[in-house]
Amino acid sequence: MAVNRMFRTCPTTGLVFHQPAERLIIVNAVTAVVFLLIGGLLALGVVLTRWPAVHWLAADRFYQVLTAHGINMLIFWIIFFEIAGLYFCSAVLLKSRLATPRMAWAGYGLMLIGALVNNYAVLRGDSSVMMTSYVPMSAHWSFYLGLILFAVGALVACFVFFGTLVVAKSERTYVGSVPLVTFGAITAAIIAVFTIASGAIILIPTFLWSLGLISHIDPLMYRTIWWAFGHSSQQINVAAHISVWYAIAAIVFGAKPLSERVSRMAFLLYIFFLQLASAHHLLVDPGLSSNWKIFNTSYAMYLAVLASMVHGLTVPGAIEVAQREKGYNHGLFQWLRKAPWGNPVFSGMFISLIGFGFLGGISGVMMGTEQLNLIIHNTLYVPGHFHATVVIGTTLAFMALTYFLIPVLFRREVMFPGMAKWQPYVFGFGMYGVALFLMAAGTLGVPRRDWDITFAGNTFPYEFPGAAFLMLGLAGISGLIAIVGGGMYLLNTVGSVFLGKRVVTPGFAYVRAADGVAPAPKPVSAAITGHGSAVGAWGLVAPGTFSFAMVFLASFVLYYFINWKYLATVWPLK
Amino acid sequence: MTAIHTPTERVWWKQPLDRAELLWILIALAWCMVLFFMMPYWHLYGKQNLANEAYRTGPEQFSKLTDEMVSKYKVREEGGDLKVPVVHPPAGGDAYLIARLWSWYPILELEAGKSYRIHLMSMDYQHGFSLQPENINIQVLPGYDHVITVTPTHAGTYGIVCNEYCGIGHSTMTSKLYVVK
Numbered sequence: 038m039a040v041n042r043m044f045r046t047c048p049t050t051g052l053v054f055h056q057p058a059e060r061l062i063i064v065n066a067v068t069a070v071v072f073l074l075i076g077g078l079l080a081l082g083v084v085l086t087r088w089p090a091v092h093w094l095a096a097d098r099f100y101q102v103l104t105a106h107g108i109n110m111l112i113f114w115i116i117f118f119e120i121a122g123l124y125f126c127s128a129v130l131l132k133s134r135l136a137t138p139r140m141a142w143a144g145y146g147l148m149l150i151g152a153l154v155n156n157y158a159v160l161r162g163d164s165s166v167m168m169t170s171y172v173p174m175s176a177h178w179s180f181y182l183g184l185i186l187f188a189v190g191a192l193v194a195c196f197v198f199f200g201t202l203v204v205a206k207s208e209r210t211y212v213g214s215v216p217l218v219t220f221g222a223i224t225a226a227i228i229a230v231f232t233i234a235s236g237a238i239i240l241i242p243t244f245l246w247s248l249g250l251i252s253h254i255d256p257l258m259y260r261t262i263w264w265a266f267g268h269s270s271q272q273i274n275v276a277a278h279i280s281v282w283y284a285i286a287a288i289v290f291g292a293k294p295l296s297e298r299v300s301r302m303a304f305l306l307y308i309f310f311l312q313l314a315s316a317h318h319l320l321v322d323p324g325l326s327s328n329w330k331i332f333n334t335s336y337a338m339y340l341a342v343l344a345s346m347v348h349g350l351t352v353p354g355a356i357e358v359a360q361r362e363k364g365y366n367h368g369l370f371q372w373l374r375k376a377p378w379g380n381p382v383f384s385g386m387f388i389s390l391i392g393f394g395f396l397g398g399i400s401g402v403m404m405g406t407e408q409l410n411l412i413i414h415n416t417l418y419v420p421g422h423f424h425a426t427v428v429i430g431t432t433l434a435f436m437a438l439t440y441f442l443i444p445v446l447f448r449r450e451v452m453f454p455g456m457a458k459w460q461p462y463v464f465g466f467g468m469y470g471v472a473l474f475l476m477a478a479g480t481l482g483v484p485r486r487d488w489d490i491t492f493a494g495n496t497f498p499y500e501f502p503g504a505a506f507l508m509l510g511l512a513g514i515s516g517l518i519a520i521v522g523g524g525m526y527l528l529n530t531v532g533s534v535f536l537g538k539r540v541v542t543p544g545f546a547y548v549r550a551a552d553g554v555a556p557a558p559k560p561v562s563a564a565i566t567g568h569g570s571a572v573g574a575w576g577l578v579a580p581g582t583f584s585f586a587m588v589f590l591a592s593f594v595l596y597y598f599i600n601w602k603y604l605a606t607v608w609p610l611k
Numbered sequence: 612m613t614a615i616h617t618p619t620e621r622v623w624w625k626q627p628l629d630r631a632e633l634l635w636i637l638i639a640l641a642w643c644m645v646l647f648f649m650m651p652y653w654h655l656y657g658k659q660n661l662a663n664e665a666y667r668t669g670p671e672q673f674s675k676l677t678d679e680m681v682s683k684y685k686v687r688e689e690g691g692d693l694k695v696p697v698v699h700p701p702a703g704g705d706a707y708l709i710a711r712l713w714s715w716y717p718i719l720e721l722e723a724g725k726s727y728r729i730h731l732m733s734m735d736y737q738h739g740f741s742l743q744p745e746n747i748n749i750q751v752l753p754g755y756d757h758v759i760t761v762t763p764t765h766a767g768t769y770g771i772v773c774n775e776y777c778g779i780g781h782s783t784m785t786s787k788l789y790v791v792k
Contacts, residue, residue: 217614256752287613297623322750323665323757331650339643346639414748415739415774482746484774489782496690499770577631609658611760
């Protein structure tokens with residue numbers, strides 16, 4: 038079979054698109070956005086029910102909507118977008134042809150069928166088991182089957198990605214090492230393979246159990262292995278969205294990584310340690326020893342946390358250096374004041390970075406500390422945390438990247454540029470509110486996944502303090518703001534991609550590349566080749582970022598010990 | 612070149628580290644060690660730890676032990692027609708608490724300042740033991756008798772809320788715990 042070697046070069050960025058890769062990236066990204074739309078509509082049901090003053094849906098409908106919201110957002114939207122990202126980071130960034138486009142289409146097909154089957158199962162009404170589907174609560178067999186098909190499809194896509202790396206290397210489409218962003222994508226894909234394997238190990242037996250072919254699944258074993266899938270899949274997101282941050286720093290500022298060595302080592306630490314995170318969910322479970330809990334929950338002494346703290350410095354640090362070279366060298370923060378805050382690619386990325394670090398990162402360490410988990414486990418603090426990591430961190434970073442992809446990949450102009458300018462702020466700050474107020478409610482003991490915390494009609498009701506209801510109300514308002522922000526994104530994205538004005542470039546063509554060699558790219562106009570010797574205050578290249586890092590550390594230390602102080606007031610337990 | 616291009620230096624791993632990065636890595640590493648050692652430290656010097664004492668058992672066995680406790684130490688009944696027994700187990704002794712769809716059984720009455728070995732287990736799905744307003748949260752699994760040695764500090768009426776989703780009646784799964792002087 039002849040290999041398709043048709044390429045086009047983007048006139049503004051110099052990026053090279055292999056024709057089949059381009060189509061696959063487009064289709065995966067568009068599918069992702071469709072699932073974001075579904076998840077976003079479902080979010081409305083969740084928000085308007087957990088807001089006690091509104092309390093919209095009936096209990097059965099609420100649990101059904103919550104199950105579907107979690108799976109569509111956390112799995113389908115994010116992973117379809119990540120597959121698009123993997124193809125972009127391999128074929129496009131390495132200027133290579135995509136290996137086996139047909140397999141990539143087969144993977145896409147499996148993922149799509151899986152996602153539809155799973156949604157069908159939840160829609161039936163007998164599979165409102167939440168994303169975690171803890172045994173022995175059982176869903177319809179098609180619930181598990183859908184997830185298995187989706188996972189197999191995603192695995193196929195990961196191997197197409199690895200295959201493309203091999204093709205690029207053997208056809209010499211690049212010299213030296215792969216770009217840092219591709220390295221981050223490799224990290225994400227390696228973690229994905231581990232994650233999907235764990236998912237298969239637990240979901241296949243659970244599927245057989247739902248059909249009656251296996252009599253018993255141990256709940257603790259289920260939780261241990263399921264979370265090796267459930268939590269590690271969030272580590273795919275972390276690796277993916279940090280790669281997106283690096284990519285946006287490069288795209289918007291032409292920023293060069295402070296040092297390739299440090300950033301790559303940090304990604305490597307993710308691969309070594311992130312798969313231990315299953316323990317985060319088992320800290321107050323019976324049947325596991327404290328030694329096991331401490332070692333695993335800390336990713337072997339917090340080395341993966343170290344990695345995230347490193348990325349948190351190097352991404353804005355690289356931006357600061359690039360800005361200082363452009364002349365924004367005054368004081369500690371001129372580089373940041375003069376950043377393009379009206380460009381949603383940048384503002385989305387920066388709001389994502391700050392929210393992920395301050396809200397998601399710090400709260401994650403709290404929950405993952407063995408003893409502190411006692412005052413957090415299964416409260417609303419948990420969804421508060423992961424709306425900061427997965428929504429502010431991953432989803433907002435992906436949204437920001439979309440504004441870059443609309444002209445470059447889809448060759449359309451953004452339909453409502455004014456709306457695009459505001460969208461990251463509305464969505465981002467709405468979600469900051471959701472994360473903060475849910476965490477506050479969780480600190481007051483409010484349970485997650487609970488239809489009615491007034492416990493009206495119960496024989497022995499418990500009355501939460503008024504402050505808890507205030508926090509839930511504020512979370513509800515923030516949630517609505519975030520949903521409006523999400524709607525702005527969807528309207529603009531779908532409008533631009535399908536109805537937007539075409540970007541017309543004279544002489545546009547797909548060019549057949551000589552066998553084994555991609556067409557030579559045009560030089561990137563914005564690229565900066567090195568960061569020279571510009572050194573700011575305290576003999577540091579990025580003093581502004583460094584002082585930010587110190588503020589971050591101070592908040593982290595303070596909040597950490599406040600939590601221990603709070604724990605110390607609780608009943609003694611042994 | 613930038614993060615979306617191949618590194619300019621072929622031998623990038625030999626480039627010297629920037630001072631800001633090196634400093635931050637050292638500070639962050641030191642902090643990570645603090646985060647790690649706080650957990651073993653709290654096991655030695657802190658008062659809120661789980662002993663991870665747990666036994667595999669079955670619902671019949673656990674129900675039997677609970678019923679024995681109820682028949683020996685029942686002090687009254689509450690909850691109108693439901694007649695949920697309130698049990699005052701001996702200080703320092705074992706107390707059993709059953710989680711099931713969608714109730715807790717029985718109601719325990721403990722003495723402030725005394726220690727109890729509370730056994731938690733589910734009869735069916737997974738549940739969550741959430742003691743309010745203390746905000747102590749523990750996972751409750753079927754098949755695992757989880758023993759928690761607890762010392763209530765203040766007298767009062769506490770709420771027990773299920774905080775692991777357990778189906779349509781999840782919100783109705785609340786109960787009480789009394790602490791008396």
